[in-house]
Amino acid sequence: xxxxxxxxxxxxxxxxxxxxxxxxxxxxxxxxxxxxxxxxxxxxxxxxxxxxxxxxxxxxxxxxxxxxxxxxxxxxxxxxxxxxxxxxxxxxxxxxxxxxxxxxxxxxxxxxxxxxxxxxxxxxxxxxxxxxxxxxxxxxxxxxxxxxxxxxxxxxxxxxxxxxxxxxxxxxxxxxxx
Numbered sequence: 001x002x003x004x005x006x007x008x009x010x011x012x013x014x015x016x017x018x019x020x021x022x023x024x025x026x027x028x029x030x031x032x033x034x035x036x037x038x039x040x041x042x043x044x045x046x047x048x049x050x051x052x053x054x055x056x057x058x059x060x061x062x063x064x065x066x067x068x069x070x071x072x073x074x075x076x077x078x079x080x081x082x083x084x085x086x087x088x089x090x091x092x093x094x095x096x097x098x099x100x101x102x103x104x105x106x107x108x109x110x111x112x113x114x115x116x117x118x119x120x121x122x123x124x125x126x127x128x129x130x131x132x133x134x135x136x137x138x139x140x141x142x143x144x145x146x147x148x149x150x151x152x153x154x155x156x157x158x159x160x161x162x163x164x165x166x167x168x169x170x171x172x173x174x175x176x177x178x
Contacts, residue, residue, distance in 0.1 A: 004028055005064050007072060008035060008101035008135050010055040011080035012088025017058045019149035019162050020079045020169050025178045026066030031059040032141040032148070035101055036133060044142055050093045057101065059138055069107065071176065073114035076100070079169050082118060083126035089161060098128075101135035108132060 011017050014032040021030045034042050037053030047054045060072060080088055082098045100111040111132040119128045149162050170177055 002028075002063055003065070004061050005069075006059050006061045006103070007069060007107060008033075008057050008059050008103075008138055009076050010036070010057040010097055010099040010101070011076060011082075012056070012096045012098075013091050013161075014056040014058050014141065014145065015148040015158070016088075016162050016165055017080075018147070019166050020075065021058060021060050021072075022147075022150070023166065023170065023178060024060075024062075024067060024072070024075060024176050026063045027060055027178075028063060029059075029061040031061070031138075032145045033057055033059060034095075034139045034141065035135060035137060036099065040137075041139055044145065047095050048093070050095060052095075054095060054139075055097055055099055056095050056141075057099075057138070067176070069110045070114070073100070073111065075169070075173065075176065077114065077118045077130075078172065079165060081124075082128045082130040083124045085129045098130040100130065100132050101138075102132060103135045108134070 018030045018032050034047050034054040036055040039052040042052045042054050046052050086094045086097050088096050102108040102111050115130050152158050
């Protein structure tokens with residue numbers, strides 16, 4: 001039986017994050033959802049209003065025998081802009097913030113080390129704003145958000161935003177692709 005672990009990541013629109021992490025070897029599932037706020041069982045519309053405090057996130061379920069958190073954090077920092085506060089591209093609001101939600105002390109330590117490594121690597125000219133927070137409650141997004149890119153790759157948003165991000169990721173990280 002395969003042991004799995006999971007990490008919850010916020011890096012802008014969960015459709016984009018899901019599309020990227022769905023391509024990573026060792027990733028068994030990517031679940032879009034919401035966390036980080038106060039409202040129980042929030043809806044997409046409520047989260048997008050900015051009134052819930054929740055973030056659009058993905059829960060990345062992975063096989064630690066095939067990929068580790070350090071590699072997942074490398075993908076995370078390489079596929080979004082961790083220097084923009086509450087913004088990714090044209091998506092603006094606290095629900096698009098860059099954040100790692102951890103569920104153990106080991107994850108917390110590794111996440112903070114990843115933020116420090118991203119800060120000191122010299123890739124970004126501006127300071128890293130990614131926060132590391134304890135995971136409290138993960139709420140799965142509505143069904144139509146699951147596999148959104150896979151089902152809607154020809155939609156305008158997908159073609160303009162997700163496809164180029166995914167193509168760049170596949171070119172830059174071919175060793176991590178399934």
